[in-house]
Amino acid sequence: MGPGDRVRYVAIGDSHTEGVGDGDDVLGVRGWADRLAERMAATGARVEYANLAIRGRLSAQVRAEQLAPALALEPTVATVFAGVNDVIRSGYDADKVIGDLEAMFAALTGAGARVATLTFPDIARVAPLTRPLVPRVLDFNERIRAAADRHGVVVADVAKHEISTDRRLWATDRLHCTPLGHARISGALASALELPGADGSWSDPLPAAPRPGALLTVAEEVRWLGAFLGPWAMRRLRGRSSGDGRVAKRPEPLPVEVG
Template identity: 75%
Template structure:
């Protein structure tokens, strides 16, 4: 990927692209898209970066709420990452969900953007109680790869690498990445895009951890049920979303300033 002159990067997606898990409500969220923007700027290019992602959004909402704005910004680089909020719901329609993603792929590449997306890792290795969803994840990944190939979209295929399911890369809710996880995703996308200086070191395994005992594993599952799955189900029953009333954190392209630059 050549980086000559000015560059505009626009990120579309849900909570993962917004950066949840990498920061907090007080200090703000960083996330893999911010980190990718910094990697682009580190090549010496002037990078203007917009992040249109909003937590809780379904793939259709990302398309209807974010795509038009993204196209108006005429990005040189764009990332599209959505679908997990659809995949974990009872009424999941794989064809419709990936269809929304493919529409975004087609529209963004159609205005000349270099586009990248991601696959999902093995959800059962992150949240064992989610094992019934594994066939959905495998099918989703296959469909995304096919759609991406049709439109020349780069795929950061995290699903193929064991490190993607290391629990140290995930927050306690098992849905959002930790800062280390966001850093790894940024590395994966940078490598998929061919950004100068990037490589496949993002996939290197972390030092091994001792295997947890049965009681500790059961206790962790019970905590997850109470602290995450239970509240999530309550929100669904009430028709609410974690993104209700929220807007994009960086709706307009702003220059990326690396540490040590500017004031």
């Protein structure tokens, strides 16, 4: 990828790909996929970019709702990241979720796209109360690596790097990234895709930060339970999703301007 190359990048997935945590719903969210498209354009390539991701979507919904439109756009590059919403739910079926992801890998690579995906960090180091989910996350990542290998999909293996669980990369809901986190993920993908100018600096540690005391840590967990985990659980009980009524923010491939 370089000066004069024509690139059509299509991103599919859930809130992480949509960009939640990087911006807001008034002025709009940005996110790692937007940032990755900008990195592609910075190589001098002529980049068109579409983002079909919608928050709250499960892997089966991403496959059913976004794969066909993505294929119709004839991407040369695609990113697929979904399954985290499945992992954190009680009815999680690993075989089904990975089956959905592998089907998307197969379809997009079969159509000639260069496809990239991510692994998910150890969420217990970000939200300690989620520790029971760690075996699922570790298994999910291993299955993603294997499925990606079967289809020639590039993996930005962020889970293997210490920086991935630095709290400063995570929003207060502990599920989505801050702007800094989204920037680091775009760097990881740029490096995995071997974009000109990309390197491993995305994984460099941040300056040391003071460690909170035990009382402050407990208080933070209590606040998180009330402000985020509780409302999330209530939506599940009511059969609602944060993505209800939403549409893709960038359904058509539009040119990406640099600077």
